[in-house]
Structure formats: structure tokens, C-alpha cells
Amino acid sequence: MEDRGIELKALPDELGHFGPFGGCFVSETLMHALEELKDAYQRWSSDEEFMARLDDDLRHYVGRPSPIYHAERLSAHCGGARILFKREDLNHTGAHKINNTMGQGLLARHMGKSRVIAETGAGQHGVATATVSARLNQQCLVYMGEVDIARQSINVFRMKLLGAEVQSVVSGSKTLKDALNEALRDWVTHVDDTFYVIGTVAGPHPYPMMVRDFNAIVGREARQQMLDQYEALPDALVACVGGGSNAIGLFHPFLEDEEVAMVGVEAAGRGLASGEHAASLVAGRPGVLHGCRSYLIDDDGGQIRHTHSVSAGLDYPGVGPEHAWLKDNERAEYVAVNDDEALAATHTLTQLEGILPALESAHAVAHGMKMAERMRPDQMVLINMSGRGDKDVQTLAAIEGMSL
Amino acid sequence: MTHRIDCVFETARGAGRKVLIPFVTAGDPHPDWTVAVMHALAGAGADLIELGVPFSDPMADGPVIQAASERAISQGMDLERVLDCAEEFRRGNTECPLVLMGYMNPIERYGFERLATRAAEAGVDGLLLVDCPPEEMPQLQEFMTQKGLYSIRLVAPTTTEDRLQTIAEAAQGFIYYVSFKGITGAGRLDTDALAAPVQSIRQQSDLPVAVGFGIKDADSAVGVASVADAVVIGSALVEALSEAKDADAACSTASTFVASIRQALDNS
Numbered sequence: 253m254e255d256r257g258i259e260l261k262a263l264p265d266e267l268g269h270f271g272p273f274g275g276c277f278v279s280e281t282l283m284h285a286l287e288e289l290k291d292a293y294q295r296w297s298s299d300e301e302f303m304a305r306l307d308d309d310l311r312h313y314v315g316r317p318s319p320i321y322h323a324e325r326l327s328a329h330c331g332g333a334r335i336l337f338k339r340e341d342l343n344h345t346g347a348h349k350i351n352n353t354m355g356q357g358l359l360a361r362h363m364g365k366s367r368v369i370a371e372t373g374a375g376q377h378g379v380a381t382a383t384v385s386a387r388l389n390q391q392c393l394v395y396m397g398e399v400d401i402a403r404q405s406i407n408v409f410r411m412k413l414l415g416a417e418v419q420s421v422v423s424g425s426k427t428l429k430d431a432l433n434e435a436l437r438d439w440v441t442h443v444d445d446t447f448y449v450i451g452t453v454a455g456p457h458p459y460p461m462m463v464r465d466f467n468a469i470v471g472r473e474a475r476q477q478m479l480d481q482y483e484a485l486p487d488a489l490v491a492c493v494g495g496g497s498n499a500i501g502l503f504h505p506f507l508e509d510e511e512v513a514m515v516g517v518e519a520a521g522r523g524l525a526s527g528e529h530a531a532s533l534v535a536g537r538p539g540v541l542h543g544c545r546s547y548l549i550d551d552d553g554g555q556i557r558h559t560h561s562v563s564a565g566l567d568y569p570g571v572g573p574e575h576a577w578l579k580d581n582e583r584a585e586y587v588a589v590n591d592d593e594a595l596a597a598t599h600t601l602t603q604l605e606g607i608l609p610a611l612e613s614a615h616a617v618a619h620g621m622k623m624a625e626r627m628r629p630d631q632m633v634l635i636n637m638s639g640r641g642d643k644d645v646q647t648l649a650a651i652e653g654m655s656l
Numbered sequence: 657m658t659h660r661i662d663c664v665f666e667t668a669r670g671a672g673r674k675v676l677i678p679f680v681t682a683g684d685p686h687p688d689w690t691v692a693v694m695h696a697l698a699g700a701g702a703d704l705i706e707l708g709v710p711f712s713d714p715m716a717d718g719p720v721i722q723a724a725s726e727r728a729i730s731q732g733m734d735l736e737r738v739l740d741c742a743e744e745f746r747r748g749n750t751e752c753p754l755v756l757m758g759y760m761n762p763i764e765r766y767g768f769e770r771l772a773t774r775a776a777e778a779g780v781d782g783l784l785l786v787d788c789p790p791e792e793m794p795q796l797q798e799f800m801t802q803k804g805l806y807s808i809r810l811v812a813p814t815t816t817e818d819r820l821q822t823i824a825e826a827a828q829g830f831i832y833y834v835s836f837k838g839i840t841g842a843g844r845l846d847t848d849a850l851a852a853p854v855q856s857i858r859q860q861s862d863l864p865v866a867v868g869f870g871i872k873d874a875d876s877a878v879g880v881a882s883v884a885d886a887v888v889i890g891s892a893l894v895e896a897l898s899e900a901k902d903a904d905a906a907c908s909t910a911s912t913f914v915a916s917i918r919q920a921l922d923n924s
Binding site for chain 1: 710711712713714715716718719722726729734735736759760761762763764765766786787788789791792809810811812813814815816819823834837838839842
């Protein structure tokens with residue numbers, strides 16, 4: 253069994269495959285750009301000076317390491333295992349997304365690319381990219397679906413304050429997947445001077461690997477903090493999964509620890525049976541979207557279906573290929589939590605602990621609470637608090653019939 | 657028996673004429689008109705037809721072809737019906753080669769073996785998968801080879817010499833050179849810049865070279881034809897067709913469009 257962890261940890265292969273998943277399904281125009289990116293990433297990620305600079309930025313600018321917090325009242329409320337949070341919500345800009353954009357922004361600079369583009373759903377990745385671009389003096393354009401712009405207006409305004417241009421995307425379902433299409437089209441057109449900062453562990457190789465590596469600081473820190481604070485690893489890790497970057501960041505450094513269970517929580521939206529959900533791993537099947545083979549949500553003709561989740565960041569019909577492989581290998585388990593459960597968890601957590609979670613992270617909280625109830629008091633569940641909920645205040649108010 | 661695609665290029669070479677390849681999205685503007693439009697294209701001088709398989713997320717295409725795909729999908733067009741169109745067209749035309757152009761996911765959902773079998777039966781001659789480089793093709797390629805379907809490969813301005821070699825080895829029928837860095841239908845064609853890359857392709861491969869992306873009228877077609885063996889026209893035709901109100905109007909638009917380019921190519 254230990255061998256499985258070692259094998260999984262060594263992936264992807266040279267062509268970006270995680271078993272049958274991953275790869276590089278893009279038009280020929282982008283193949284060279286991806287090759288160039290892969291070479292640059294390999295070079296700079298093994299450069300001591302580059303990595304020291306990144307580490308220094310993460311410490312002094314982002315505020316790492318983020319703490320592990322024991323949620324005592326929530327644990328008592330659930331009446332089972334101890335519930336711990338990895339507090340990525342305390343990072344500068346309010347989510348784990350900055351771990352990745354700090355890395356890619358620095359890489360863009362080293363590659364001599366003066367213009368960066370990004371796609372965003374909830375706006376967290378857009379804000380994180382715009383933040384890094386402001387600091388590194390890069391021109392920044394963020395693609396965002398019209399629907400998401402409407403429900404995440406605070407983040408849209410934040411990006412503009414940071415000097416980024418936000419381009420509204422009106423094709424298809426007008427959400428994250430369409431923003432990704434537009435960003436890819438932009439990249440094909442401006443491939444010489446543009447760096448595409450992908451915000452999740454999907455897309456063509458080397459993105460799933462690179463974004464994972466930049467986020468793996470979450471799991472590396474968490475593993476060490478658990479040993480320091482509790483002299484034990486947690487019994488289970490829980491994280492929400494849209495594209496899957498915060499989850500893989502937490503999971504990856506624990507892959508060889510077979511005794512640590514891993515649970516990814518997808519968005520069941522209005523319920524899996526309703527068809528209005530975004531649970532690619534739980535209710536989808538393998539296919540090819542946005543540059544990689546992975547699980548996705550499509551119809552019998554292979555057309556990508558519109559998805560639904562109350563949280564914009566989980567509202568995506570695909571998922572990172574490494575998660576697809578962890579699922580098929582049964583190293584990680586994937587479940588889905590619906591809108592109502594996520595909203596209930598948001599309120600419970602806010603009232604008991606004074607922590608307002610992002611609606612994305614609230615999915616992980618909802619499932620982590622269910623797990624804790626069934627576990628013994630001497631066990632520990634570590635939930636990735638991937639982002640804070642300030643951006644969702646308007647959505648929460650609207651659900652209660654209030655306008656702010 | 658010579659492959660239909662090879663046959664077209666050999667005949668054209670012998671006659672000193674350029675191969676004209678129109679692209680239409682299957683099912684657009686209306687699924688019931690597609691076969692008639694294909695016959696109109698062939699009748700007006702198209703040598704090979706690229707039939708687009710509509711996909712919800714066509715990331716290499718511009719707004720014109722994305723809109724065409726959305727119209728087709730909303731009217732129930734899917735891969736099965738695209739193959740039905742091919743079959744029906746083939747019953748009335750045994751000479752004009754057909755290449756299906758599209759994205760991987762509908763093919764993946766249909767099944768590689770099933771697709772290769774059914775496409776060959778329907779009289780399809782080749783496949784061009786925009787988002788599938790040769791590295792990701794081996795499984796599908798095997799079934800295509802068994803059934804005599806050609807794999808049409810793209811070469812882009814960003815393709816390096818090393819990759820060009822790999823692509824040239826995998827390509828069959830003809831090589832499709834993407835004229836600029838961008839998406840279909842963008843207006844950035846620079847015909848003067850085509851000579852050098854087309855020449856590099858010819859050094860790596862004996863296959864004919866087609867050029868596509870950004871060709872929208874007789875002038876640009878003639879410019880491209882001065883360096884290439886074939887000219888592909890997509891977005892401009894799809895846009896013209898989108899305004900047709902019925903099958904007759906669509907056929908007449910298709911016919912006029914292709915005939916004018918055919919004439920310009922033959923007179924140049």
C-alpha cells in the first residue's frame with residue numbers, strides 16, 4: 253500500500269498523464285507555449301534563488317504559514333471527532349488562490365512575459381492574479397462569466413481597484429467554463445507576450461502539476477503543524493473540489509500516509525437527482541475538456557452541460573485530472589453536498605466560531621461536520637478552510653431576501 | 657483503390673488547379689438543410705468538404721463558429737446526425753471527400769471504435785480533431801487506420817521544427833497550416849508571411865499543404881493559393897449562411913460563395 257502512495261506522488265508522467273487522465277488536449281498553436289512553460293517551470297522551480305524569493309513572498313506578503321485552528325465549539329456541537337481548520341482564509345486576499353498566483357506571477361516575470369491573463373469564477377483567483385500583477389507591474393486581464401460578475405460584484409470591483417481589466421464573457425453558460433474558453437482564445441492570439449495564469453489544477457499539462465505544486469505548501473505546512481501541535485496526523489482531510497486546487501494542495505503531501513483518509517467535497521447544487529449540480533467526480537464520467545482528460549459533466553452527445561452551485565467557485569463541469577486518478581485508485585473519496593447544506597454550515601460555523609467561510613469552503617465544512625459526528629472524540633478531522641466568505645455576503649443577503 | 661482525398665489532390669495537381677475546401681458546421685443554420693448545402697458546395701466547385709461537428713466549448717474557434725455550433729446543438733444536432741448527413745450526402749456524391757472537423761469530447765463519448773466504423777460506412781474520409789495532438793491520438797488512430805480514415809493534422813506558426821517532423825510523420829492526406837496565431841474567423845491574415853512556413857512544411861513532407869484561418873473572400877483565397885495547394889474557407893461562409901431563411905436560400909448562398917472563389921482561383 254505504501255508503494256501506491258509513492259507511485260501516485262511521482263505523477264504526472266512526462267506528457268502530463270495521471271494514469272489515463274490529464275495530458276495536453278489543445279490546438280497546435282498552444283503546444284509550443286505549453287512546452288516552453290514546462291521547461292521554464294522545470295528550470296525555475298529547481299532554482300534556489302527563485303524558490304527562496306517565492307518562499308519569502310509567501311511569508312511576508314501572503315502571511316504564511318497559515319494556522320491550524322481547533323474549532324472547539326463546532327466540535328462540541330457535532331459531538332464526535334475534533335474538527336480542525338487549516339486557515340487559508342487568513343491569507344492575503346482571503347483564499348488559498350494566492351499561493352498559486354504568487355508562483356505563476358513570478359514565473360511570468362522570469363519568462364519575460366509582460367501581460368498576464370486569467371479566468372475566474374468566484375473572483376478569488378482573479379483577485380489573487382490582479383494582486384500579484386499590481387505588485388509585479390504586469391498588465392492584467394481577467395475573463396469572468398457574465399453570471400459570475402453579477403453574483404460576485406465585490407470581487408469584480410476589487411480587481412478593478414487593483415488595476416486589472418475585467419472582461420465579461422457572454423458565450424455559453426456565462427460562467428467559469430466559458431471564461432476559461434475565452435482565456436484560451438486570448439492566449440492563442442497573444443501567445444508571444446502573454447502568460448496565462450490558470451487558477452486550478454485542470455487545463456493542459458503542465459498546469460495541473462504546476463498549480464498543485466504551488467498549492468502543496470498548504471499540505472506540507474499542515475502535515476508539519478499536526479506533528480508539532482498534536483504529535484499525530486489527522487484521521488481525515490476534507491476539502492471542497494471545484495477544479496480541485498485547494499484539495500490537491502492539502503492532499504498531495506499526505507499521499508503516502510495511507511492512514512490519513514482524504515475526502516473531496518463537490519457541489520451537489522439543487523441535488524444530484526435534479527441534474528442541477530457541479531459534481532463531476534461523483535456524478536460525471538471521463539471525457540476531454542479544456543485541455544485534459546478527466547471526469548466531466550456532459551450529455552449523451554458529448555456536449556458539456558450547464559452546471560449549478562450556489563458557490564461560483566465550484567460551478568464548473570470539469571475537475572483536475574489528478575483527482576480523477578485518485579478517485580479511480582480509491583486513494584481519495586469524493587462526495588457531494590448541496591446548496592442548502594452548505595448554507596446551513598455557513599451559518600452554524602459563523603455563529604459558533606466567528607468564522608464566515610467562503611461558500612466553496614462551506615461545502616467542506618458541511619461534510620466535515622457529518623464525518624466528525626460519526627467519529628470518536630480522540631480522532632481528528634482537518635478541514636481546509638480554503639477561503640473567507642466576505643465576497644459572499646451579498647449572495648447570502650439575497651437568499652434571505654435582503655439587498656445591501 | 658486510391659483514397660478519395662489523395663485522388664482529389666492528384667487530379668488537381670495534374671490539372672494545375674487549386675483545391676478549394678469550404679467548411680460548414682453540420683446542422684447550421686438548420687439540420688435539415690445540411691445535406692443540400694453540401695451538394696450545393698460540391699456542385700459549385702468545392703473539391704473537399706470539411707463538416708464541422710458542433711461542440712459546446714469550441715475553444716479554438718471564434719464567435720462565428722461558436723454561434724453556429726450553438727444554433728446546431730440547440731436544434732438537436734449531434735455526432736450521430738452528422739454521420740447521417742455524411743451518409744446521405746455520399747449516396748448522391750461518390751467523389752467529393754468529406755473530413756469531419758471537431759473536438760475530442762463528442763468523439764470520446766461516441767466511442768473510438770464505433771466512430772471509426774460508422775464514419776467509414778457513412779463515406780467519411782478523414783478526421784481533424786482540433787484539440788487532439790498526435791501524442792494523444794494513438795488509440796483512436798489505430799481504429800481510424802483499420803477503417804481507412806485519414807488523420808488530418810494542423811501545423812501552426814508556433815510549431816517548432818522538431819514538432820513539425822512528428823506531425824509530418826503522423827499526417828495523412830494533406831497538412832492544414834493555420835495561417836496565424838489566433839482563432840477561426842479573426843481578420844489577421846498576412847499572405848506574404850505564408851511562403852516561408854509553407855516551404856518548411858514541404859521540406860518535411862510530400863503531402864499537399866492547405867492553408868486556413870482568416871481567408872474570407874476571393875482576394876485572400878487567391879493570395880493564399882499562390883503558395884499553398886489548397887485553401888480552406890470557414891467563418892466567412894458560415895456567417896453568410898447564417899442569414900439564410902430556408903434551404904433554397906442556404907444552397908444558393910453556398911453556391912454563389914463557392915463559385916466566386918472557384919472562379920477567382922481558376923483565373924489566377
